[in-house]
Amino acid sequence: xxxxxxxxxxxxxxxxxxxxxxxxxxxxxxxxxxxxxxxxxxxxxxxxxxxxxxxxxxxxxxxxxxxxxxxxxxxxxxxxxxxxxxxxxxxxxxxxxxxxxxxxxxxxxxxxxxxxxxxxxxxxxxxxxxxxxxxxxxxxxxxxxxxxxxxxxxxxxxxxxxxxxxxxxxxxxxxxxxxxxxxxxxxxxxxxxxxxxxxxxxxxxxxxxxxxxxxxxxxxxxxxxxxxxxxxxxxxxxxxxxx
Ligand code: 97T
Numbered sequence: 631x632x633x634x635x636x637x638x639x640x641x642x643x644x645x646x647x648x649x650x651x652x653x654x655x656x657x658x659x660x661x662x663x664x665x666x667x668x669x670x671x672x673x674x675x676x677x678x679x680x681x682x683x684x685x686x687x688x689x690x691x692x693x694x695x696x697x698x699x700x701x702x703x704x705x706x707x708x709x710x711x712x713x714x715x716x717x718x719x720x721x722x723x724x725x726x727x728x729x730x731x732x733x734x735x736x737x738x739x740x741x742x743x744x745x746x747x748x749x750x751x752x753x754x755x756x757x758x759x760x761x762x763x764x765x766x767x768x769x770x771x772x773x774x775x776x777x778x779x780x781x782x783x784x785x786x787x788x789x790x791x792x793x794x795x796x797x798x799x800x801x802x803x804x805x806x807x808x809x810x811x812x813x814x815x816x817x818x819x820x821x822x823x824x825x826x827x828x829x830x831x832x833x834x835x836x837x838x839x840x841x842x843x844x845x846x847x848x849x850x851x852x853x854x855x856x857x858x859x860x861x862x863x864x865x866x867x868x869x870x871x872x873x
Contacts, residue, residue, distance in 0.1 A: 631736070631787050632662045633780055634705050634713060636698075637743040638680060640665040642773040652780070655790040663780070664708075668693075671701035681745075690747030698742070698753045705740060713738030715759040716779065718772030719748065722761030725779065727802035729762065733779065734786035741779060743772030808849030808856055811841040 635643060646652070647663055655661040672678040673696050681691035706712045714736040723729065733739060742759060754761070764775045784790050785797050798805050814825040828840045854861050 631660070631734075631784070632664070632709070632713065632738040634664045634666060634708075634738070634740045635743065635776055636666050636668055636701055636705060636740060637771075637773055637776070638668050638745055639743075639771070639773055640667050643777065646777050651790065652784060655784055655787065658789065660787055660789050661784055666701065666705050668697060668701045671704060672697050673700075684747065688747075692747055693744055693749045693753070695750040695752040695756070698749060699756055702740065702742065702757055709738070711738060713740040715740045715742065715757055716776075717742045717744070717749070717754070717757075717759035717761045718764070718775040718779070719744065719761050720763050720766075720768065722763040725762050725764045725782070727782070727800075730779075730782040731786060734783045739779075739783070741772075741776040743776050745771040802856075806845075808845050809853055811844040811848070
């Protein structure tokens with residue numbers, strides 16, 4: 631799978647791209663990642679300006695259409711097969727594991743990262759990108775959101791995650807509609823806290839049963855919405871501390 635990242639800040643990605651899982655996927659030839667600096671397509675040959683003040687006034691700067699559109703077109707034509715264009719934006723459809731699965735079907739993704747007050751509206755009209763938001767909060771730019779997309783998508787590329795059974799059992803996958811069960815490892819006791827006896831029993835049937843129940847109980851308590859249920863009743867307020 632090929633990713634082309636279009637950004638004004640390619641350096642933001644270098645630490646992440648050196649990270650072990652992604653690095654190994656790149657080294658194994660399963661994933662290719664290319665960085666492109668939108669500034670390289672600025673029509674302003676002297677100052678390389680990529681943004682300008684909004685028509686109508688107001689705060690912030692807007693990314694210029696005559697910079698972004700030529701950049702996307704040039705990157706698309708770097709290889710014969712055009713990629714699926716994703717624009718990271720708070721106005722996009724929300725990223726869920728179902729969306730991640732859709733994106734993982736593509737063999738090439740272009741991730742367009744904006745900054746400032748956003749893109750000139752004509753970028754959307756001309757390029758018709760798949761607009762994606764990673765959640766209802768404000769970021770300083772699309773770069774962190776693009777890393778979230780890459781991180782979630784590469785897990786579904788065959789061979790990237792060591793154990794091919796791994797991603798199937800991730801939360802939000804078909805086999806795990808709810809949250810993961812509680813995990814324990816050594817030591818057997820820490821500060822008076824032990825490990826559920828069943829996990830030490832070696833009885834795989836019982837262990838599977840415990841995990842299923844633990845997973846369901848946690849999902850009910852924390853994310854009842856995932857089970858199509860309403861949220862659990864909120865606990866009564868605690869008494870204020872006495873001084
Ligand atoms: O807040 C943003 C600013 C720029 C680009 C993307 C975002 C964003 O994406 N998902 C949530 C917020």
